[in-house]
Amino acid sequence: MTRSTSGLGTPAQLKDPNYTPPIAKAIPLGIQHVLAMFVSNVTPAIIIAGAAGFGFGSNSPDFPQLIYMIQMSMLFAGVATLFQTIGFGPVGARLPIVQGTSFAFIPVMVPIVAGKGVEAMAPLMGGVMIGGLFHACLAPFIGKIRFALPPLVTGLVVTMIGLALVKVGIQYAAGGVPAIGTPEYGSLQNWTVALTVIVVTLGLKFFARGMLSVSAVLIGLVAGYIVAAAFGMVSFGNVGRAAPFALPTPFHFGFEFSAAAVVGCCLMGIISAIETVGDVSGITKGGADREATDKEISGATYADGLGTAIAGLFGALPNTSFSQNVGLIAMTGVMSRHVVTLGAIFLILAGFVPKVGAIVSTVPIEVLGGGVIVMFGMVVAAGVAMLSDVNWTRRNMVIFAVSLSVGLGLQLEPGALQHLPETMKVLLSSGLLPSAFLAVVLNLILPEELTAESTEEISGGMGSAKHPAE
Incomplete structure (x- = not known):
């Protein structure tokens, strides 16, 4: 497919990370990056909150904590993205790398928080902070440990991540973990909503082109949301009660040292670092037709780890580079890091507005279940694709x-x-x-x-x- 670059710049400019397209085109391109990663970015916070046993009902005392975690997912995805695109000192690849909340850590985090409520978040955040600093310390050595992680190992790890999460997708589609054992769990209504998301997502992914295809999961969720609203499953009561503006609070969930959380997050930091190396290589190859430099790989790893550590300080989950945005750069042919910077600013602004998190929280768990069935299945498929190189x-x-x-x-x-x-x-x-x-x-x-x-x-x-x- 021939890439259209009309009005964006010359081919040489589009391959330059430091080039800024005309602002009227740069802003939509930046928002496009946000749309491509938005659902995947906020989903881990909802999964971990659900695993911990946060109440999802509007009357639950834990519900504001869920909104806060969604808010922080947006805010610190934007902050970590700025670390990558703008950078400072050795931190940042100065490339159009979009950061977001990592799915890879979920299988490790779930056993740490399972059924323990808000109290479990303090040791988890301790692990996230220490793990993030450990991750950043890998930057000078990341190239030297890649030999230990060939496609056989990385493909297996990615496949296991997906397999560990597919159960969550089915539970959410059937009505959510709190509903297990109740008469409405697995009802026709619940599955109708979830299947709407799946059908619309697959239809757009395979029969649409351009941004419709890239945003297939997001549009599928909107379609499922409309069906759920028709069934009376959507409530906006919390949106009105949410504050119009709020700042993040340091140590929001506290800090505790947990050996399991620290070891788990440090070990997963190694996997995340290797994933980021692959994404950096994909961006330079797909957007500029060249190999990534050692400085870019090292800077990206620094930003990955530091972004995670700071996110944990304020009650957010680990960050990593988002592969779906790598594909978006290859599709648009626009290598500008400033385009992604605009998207990051949009995420940060949304992160300061709890009403945005409250709106996200109105999405019924069955709608989210339909989306994550597709997303987690794609994680497994990505692992199998990596294993095909073995x-x-x-x-x-x-x-x-x-x-x-x-x-x-x-x-x-x-x-x-x-x-x-x-x-x-x-x-x-x-x-x-x-x-x-x-x-x-x-x-x-x-x-x-x-x-x-x-x-x-x-x-x-x-x-x-x-x-x-x-």
Whole structure:
């Protein structure tokens, strides 16, 4: 498809991160970036609040905390994006990188907060802050540890992230975690709303082009929202009560040291750093047809970690670069970092207005469920796509099989860990961390090719699994 650049600038200008298109076109391009990431950015806050047991009803004492977390998701996504686009000192890639709340940390964070209410947020935020600082410290060394994370490992990790989250999507579509066991859970009405989101999203994704396709999930949610409103499932009572303006408060949820939260966030920081390296490379390749420099990769990692640490200080969740916006840059052909800066300013302004968070909170959980079924399924698909680059020798099959079986098994049956210390139970029951640990270690210590005798018993004589190259 030929990219239209009419009125935006010359081809050479469009490949320059420091170029600013005419403001009348730069503002819509910046808002386009916000629309592409908005749903994914606020969803983790809703998931973690739900896992912790925050009440989603307007009369719940915890409900204002949910609105606050949504507000902070927008504000600090914008702040972290400015770290990337404008930068200071060694911080920032000075590229059009959009930051947002990371899905990758959810499988680790859920066991930390599960059913513990607002009190669980203090140790979680301690982990986010320390993990963010650890993440930033990886910047000078990030290029040196990439060898330990080939597509076999990264593909497995991304796949596990998606698999850990698909259950949440189904629960939300059926009526939400608080509704489990009630007569309305899984009702035809709930599934009608969720399926509306899915059908509209898929229709636009595959049969529309341009921004309609890029914003398919957002438009699908709007369609589901309209159907839910017709069913009487939408209430605007909290919007009127929300303040028109509010500042973030440092240590909003407090600060506590939790070994499980710190270790989990630090380990996931490594995965997030590698993800950011891939996004930086994708932006420079897709937008400017060149490789990313070491300075850009290091600066992006600094911004990633520092953005996460500051977000945790004010009660927000970890930040990372957003891959969907990388695709948007490749589609539009506009490499300007100042376009993304305008989008970041829009996010920051929205983050100062609790009424925006209150409006987001009016979205019924069934509507969100339809959206996250698609999003989490796409996470799994992205992991499978990464795994397609793997040379499937018997050695790699063994690494994948053992890592996936142990990680997914522990996630599905956490009771198997009941005799371990609490910290170990939290880390291992995430499923993601044991999978990633096993994959990295086995990839480093196993010989490049196992002997036929050592794999015959494992494969059970399944000759069809043998790679054609062998």
